Amino acid sequence: QLRIGRWQQGYGNHRQIGTLGWANQSRSYDGAKVMYKKGNFWLDAFAWQIAENTTGGVSGSNIATATQVTGKDTVLYGFYSQYKFGGFLKGNVIEPFLIVKAESNDEDVTNAVVRTAAAQSKETRYTWGFRAAGKGLFGGGFDYTIEPNYQSGSSRYIPDNQSPTVNSKENIDAWAIHAEAGYTFKNIPWTPRIGYAYSFASGDENYDKGTQETYKQVSPTQHAHNGYMDITSWQNIKDHQIHLNLKPTKKLVVDVKAHFFELDEEADNWWHVGGTSINAAGADNFDDISTAGSAT
Secondary structure (H helix, E strand, C coil), rough: EEEEEEECCCCCCCECCCCCCCCCCCCCEEEEEEEEECEEEEEEEEEECCCCCCCCCCCCCECCCCCCCCCCEEEEEEEEEEEECCCCCCCCEEEEEEEEEECCCCCCCCCCCCHHHHCEEEEEEEEEEEEEEEEEECCCCCEEEEEEEEEEEEEEEEECCCCCCEEEEEEEEEEEEEEEEEECCCCCCCHHHHHHEEECCCCCCCCCCCCCCCCCECCCCCCCCCECCCCCCCCCEEEEEEEEEEEEEEEEEEEEEEEEECCCCCCCCCECCCCCCEECCCEEEECCCCCCCCCH
């Protein structure tokens, strides 16, 4: 099948591509995708445009502010696929994907200010990975999810303390993983589920030197993945989670999660749920921060 137009799209747990239904404005994708399906396997090959601006500008808008220029769109293309296992592995899926995110007129992940339109930054980031998940194993109560991925590519940006008309180019070398497991006690009142999860995304200890090692979110619905309080993104983070889920009645669910956060690299930023840096006042990269970088 071929689909062309504008629509909302989400894959897997929405960690890579999601609809962002938790915001005032939802996210839609402009473009096309080819959908192939046979038996237990399906694959979507897609190419989309999407504008993700903190100003709230729509696709194709030309908004210039003190911190960014939003005259061009972000382009996403690649594929996402799924295979459902049968036999004794029934209930398990694996979802390989490759997502390419090409941005222009967008600040580098470690440079929060676009100083001028004369030397705008550009980035092409390849995210390779897969998601595997299953439930009903080991007596029917065990479930798991694992989603590792690696990012490569290149970024052209304005170096710190350099002429605003000069660009520098660095390679991208970053990675992330989310893994969790839980067990549901079906023969106990309230069918409690207890679980543990770990989210990791790499940071960069040397800004403006060598490769860029800060993992960068693609286009997720990030809400609640690293806590319902939405204080951090899947960037430069270590997040240990303890889960407890109870069902007192068929229509009532109690979900409790504890998170223990730590930065992967203290020299890097703490990144907000939307992927923007949480900086000290006046700082335009994490080398300028004297105290915020040591927060845990």
